[in-house]
Amino acid sequence: EVVVVGSxxxxxxxKVDRRPAPGETVLGSDLVVHPGGKGANQAVAAARLGARTGIVGRVGDDGHGRLLRDALAADGVDLAHLATTPGPSGxxxxxxxxxxDNSIIVSPxxxxxxxPADVAAARDMIAxxxxxxxxxxxxxxxxxxxxxTAAAAGGRVxxxxxxxxxxxxxxxxxxxPLVVNEHEAAYLLGGGEPGEPAAMARALLERGPHSVVVTLGADGVLVADASGAAAVPSPKVEAVDTTGAGDAFTAALCLRLARGDDLRAAAAYAARAGAAAVRRSGAQPSYPTPDELP
Ligand code: ADP
Structure with a gap:
C-alpha cells in the first residue's frame, strides 16, 4: 500500500569533544553504524506501523549494503526493487x-x-x-x-x-501533499527566514501542489489544501533525540492516506508517530509500533 522511492x-x-581544524587529527569515540537514509527510514517507519511497504532504491555491493538490506528485511519491507550496484553504498x-550538535557529510x-530505468523495472510495484x-x-x-508513474496509475504522490x-x-x-519543515518551506519560497506558518502554507499552495503539510516540531503541523488551512497539535512528549522525526511523520502520513484518511486526520496520526520518534535516540531504532504511539 505504501512504496518509498528513496535513499x-x-x-x-x-562522538568528539571538538572538531578537527584543517590538517589536524582528533580522537573520537568508538564508531557506531546505524541503518539510515531518508528513504529507508520512511520505509521502516511505515512497515513498523503495519503498512505493506516496498522500497525502490540502490545499495552498494559492500558490507554496508548487506547491513542495510538486513535492517529493511527485519521490518518486513519488500526488497524486490532494492538493487545492488557495484561500488560503495551511500x-x-x-x-x-x-x-x-551533528555535522554531517553525505556520500551518496x-x-x-x-x-528512470530502475523506476521502469519497478513499474508494477509503484503503480x-x-x-x-x-x-x-x-x-x-x-x-x-x-x-x-504513480500519478498516472491513480496513486497519491x-x-x-x-x-x-x-x-x-x-x-x-x-x-x-508536499511535506516540508519550516526551513524547507522558507527555502522553496525563495530563502530567508521562515515566515508565519499559515502564510507559508498558503504561499506554497500557490506553487501548485494539491496540498501542503508544514511540520513545526513540538508545535505540531499545519495542513492546507484548496478547502483551507488547519493546525494540528503534536502530543507533548519528552524529547530525547529528534533525528528522523520528520521521516517517521511522513511515513505515518502515507500509511493513513493509503487507508483513506483525509489529510487532517492523517496528519494528526502522523504527529503521534513523529512525537514517538523523538522519545528515543536514533532514527530507525526510535520508530514506534502502533501500541507505542502517544
Ligand atoms: P524535521 O525532522 O523534518 O525537521 P520536525 O522537527 O518538524 O521535522 O518534526 C516532524 C514532526 O515530528 C513534527 O511535526 C511533530 O509531529 C513531531 N515532533 C518533532 N519534534 C517534536 C517534539 N519535540 N515534540 C513532539 N513532537 C515532535
Missing amino acids: VNADLVV VALITVGPDG GANARVS GAAVVSFQLEVPLPAVQAAAR VLNLSPPASVPTDLLALCD
Whole structure:
C-alpha cells in the first residue's frame, strides 16, 4: 500500500569533544553504524506501523549494503526493487559534538545510481501502491519518472522536500501533499527566514501542489489544501533525540492516506508517530509500533 522511492545510507557516527581544524587529527569515540537514509527510514517507519511497504532504491555491493538490506528485511519491507550496484553504498559521516550538535557529510554512493530505468523495472510495484513517497536524496530524474508513474496509475504522490532543492513545477503539481519543515518551506519560497506558518502554507499552495503539510516540531503541523488551512497539535512528549522525526511523520502520513484518511486526520496520526520518534535516540531504532504511539 505504501512504496518509498528513496535513499538508503549507512550512518557512521563518532562522538568528539571538538572538531578537527584543517590538517589536524582528533580522537573520537568508538564508531557506531546505524541503518539510515531518508528513504529507508520512511520505509521502516511505515512497515513498523503495519503498512505493506516496498522500497525502490540502490545499495552498494559492500558490507554496508548487506547491513542495510538486513535492517529493511527485519521490518518486513519488500526488497524486490532494492538493487545492488557495484561500488560503495551511500554513507553519512556524522560527528556529534559535546552539545549533541551533528555535522554531517553525505556520500551518496549507490543512491546516485537510482535511475528512470530502475523506476521502469519497478513499474508494477509503484503503480500498485496507494501512496508513493519521495524525498530528494536520489537523483531528480528518477523521482520525476516515479512520480509520473504513480500519478498516472491513480496513486497519491507525497514529496518531502528534503534535503531542500528546487524542483520543477510539473513535479510540484503532482504532490498531494508536499511535506516540508519550516526551513524547507522558507527555502522553496525563495530563502530567508521562515515566515508565519499559515502564510507559508498558503504561499506554497500557490506553487501548485494539491496540498501542503508544514511540520513545526513540538508545535505540531499545519495542513492546507484548496478547502483551507488547519493546525494540528503534536502530543507533548519528552524529547530525547529528534533525528528522523520528520521521516517517521511522513511515513505515518502515507500509511493513513493509503487507508483513506483525509489529510487532517492523517496528519494528526502522523504527529503521534513523529512525537514517538523523538522519545528515543536514533532514527530507525526510535520508530514506534502502533501500541507505542502517544
Ligand atoms: P524535521 O525532522 O523534518 O525537521 P520536525 O522537527 O518538524 O521535522 O518534526 C516532524 C514532526 O515530528 C513534527 O511535526 C511533530 O509531529 C513531531 N515532533 C518533532 N519534534 C517534536 C517534539 N519535540 N515534540 C513532539 N513532537 C515532535
